[in-house]
Amino acid sequence: MSSDAKRSRARMTxxxxxxxxxxxxxxxxxxxxxxxxxxxxxxARAEVSKxxxxxxxxxxxxxxxxxxxxxxxxxxGALTDALEQGGHPKVMVERTxxxxxxxxxxxxxxxxxxxxxxxxxxxxxxxxxxxGDVASQVEHLLGAQFKKQGLDPRTAPMYAQMLVxxxxxxxxxxxxxxxxxKADVAAHLVNLAWNGLEGLERRPELTQPSP
Numbered sequence: 001m002s003s004d005a006k007r008s009r010a011r012m013t014x015x016x017x018x019x020x021x022x023x024x025x026x027x028x029x030x031x032x033x034x035x036x037x038x039x040x041x042x043x044a045r046a047e048v049s050k051x052x053x054x055x056x057x058x059x060x061x062x063x064x065x066x067x068x069x070x071x072x073x074x075x076x077g078a079l080t081d082a083l084e085q086g087g088h089p090k091v092m093v094e095r096t097x098x099x100x101x102x103x104x105x106x107x108x109x110x111x112x113x114x115x116x117x118x119x120x121x122x123x124x125x126x127x128x129x130x131x132g133d134v135a136s137q138v139e140h141l142l143g144a145q146f147k148k149q150g151l152d153p154r155t156a157p158m159y160a161q162m163l164v165x166x167x168x169x170x171x172x173x174x175x176x177x178x179x180x181x182k183a184d185v186a187a188h189l190v191n192l193a194w195n196g197l198e199g200l201e202r203r204p205e206l207t208q209p210s211p
Contacts, residue, residue, distance in 0.1 A: 018056050021046055022070075025063045030109035033116050034064050071110035072130055078103050079134050089145050090194045093163070096138075097189045100171045101182035108175065115172055127168075135164040151200055163193055 012020065024046045028037045039060050043050045057063040082095035104111045114127040135157075142163070143156035167189060174185055 014056075017048075017052070021048075021053060021056055021063065022067060026067050026109050026113065029064060029067060030112040030116070034060070067110075067113060068126055071107065071114055072126065074107060074110065075100070075103050075114070076130060076133065080137065083134075083137050083141070089141055090190065092141060093193055094186055094190050096134075097167050097170075097186040098182065100167055101174060101186060104171055104175055105182060111171070111175060115175070131164055131168050132161075135160040138164055145197070149200065151202060159197075166193065 021042065025037070025042050028041055028045065037060065039050050039053050042060070042063065043053050046053075053059070053063065057066065078099040079096055082099040083092060085095060086092070114130070139157045139160040142159050143153040146153045146156055146159075170185065170189055174182070
């Protein structure tokens with residue numbers, strides 16, 4: 001390593017070092033997950049000693065907590081903004097789907113961290129909690145729409161979980177597939193969600209009675 005590079009690292013402020021360690025850790029957690037990432041690896045990739053990591057974050061758990069919190073704030077903010085803009089329910093569903101896909105596109109490592117250790121299909125965990133929070137917001141949207149269509153608004157919480165879960169699982173699939181383009185994925189999501197909602201029956205029953 002050149003002396004210039006060494007001097008550059010030595011001149012890092014505490015804030016810059018913290019940011020560097022977060023960037024390095026974020027990539028490692030995305031690649032390997034929390035359990036398979038060590039403080040040694042974080043320090044080695046950042047080209048610092050282990051005590052530097054402990055000094056800034058107290059250990060691997062501290063770094064991970066900050067990384068996850070930042071990703072949750074970014075994704076929650078994007079989804080909340082999409083919902084709070086209001087408008088026709090169909091447009092709101094479109095914006096929400098696009099907001100999730102845009103986040104995945106811009107923050108692939110962050111989304112991998114959220115779903116690697118807490119996938120949407122898991123009942124508990126960070127990502128599941130986030131999806132639950134978004135579903136609570138969608139619940140109000142659906143409740144109002146159900147009333148307009150003469151449907152039972154008490155079923156809105158269940159349908160909100162279905163709708164948000166569908167979008168989140170599609171996002172997980174698109175994370176690796178990346179085809180078709182996000183606008184097309186969002187359009188197909190809305191096609192299923194909205195056209196299905198338009199044709200909802202008041203008292204749906206199974207075609208074949210369950211045993």
